[in-house]
Amino acid sequence: xxxxxxxxxxxxxxxxxxxxxxxxxxxxxxxxxxxxxxxxxxxxxxxxxxxxxxxxxxxxxxxxxxxxxxxxxxxxxxxxxxxxxxxxxxxxxxxxxxxxxxxxxxxxxxxxxxxxxxxxxxxxxxxxxxxxxxxxxxxxxxxxxxxxxxxxxxxxxxxxxx
Numbered sequence: 001x002x003x004x005x006x007x008x009x010x011x012x013x014x015x016x017x018x019x020x021x022x023x024x025x026x027x028x029x030x031x032x033x034x035x036x037x038x039x040x041x042x043x044x045x046x047x048x049x050x051x052x053x054x055x056x057x058x059x060x061x062x063x064x065x066x067x068x069x070x071x072x073x074x075x076x077x078x079x080x081x082x083x084x085x086x087x088x089x090x091x092x093x094x095x096x097x098x099x100x101x102x103x104x105x106x107x108x109x110x111x112x113x114x115x116x117x118x119x120x121x122x123x124x125x126x127x128x129x130x131x132x133x134x135x136x137x138x139x140x141x142x143x144x145x146x147x148x149x150x151x152x153x154x155x156x157x158x159x160x161x162x
Contacts, residue, residue, distance in 0.1 A: 082117050
């Protein structure tokens, strides 16, 4: 009887000690994300997946709910390179979701990154008409590594934390 009591006590203690906590991340919570590489509109195509990382820990009630370095998944929805007629490059990426180490998924709402170069069409036409020189290109659209962007949590999400 004593062994049974000790065994049950040990199991109960272990369960309480190692139980995971749950926290709720509210919809609209901003999540800072960064890219660890430069991404040019000329080098990607529509539908391509792009990885970002969470820039810093996200705390909920003093507990780390989303650790920094967690991978955030994005998808290219527009990729136009600049061309010889002075039109600008454009790059659009939709930040979609992230997977936590616990396996929980957090979806984002309307979290887009949109970068565009400078339009040089007018100067391009003037240079060509006056000098018969080749058209200058518009500037390129490039997402720089290390620049912080913001993704917004789509809805209240309860996640397991350790």
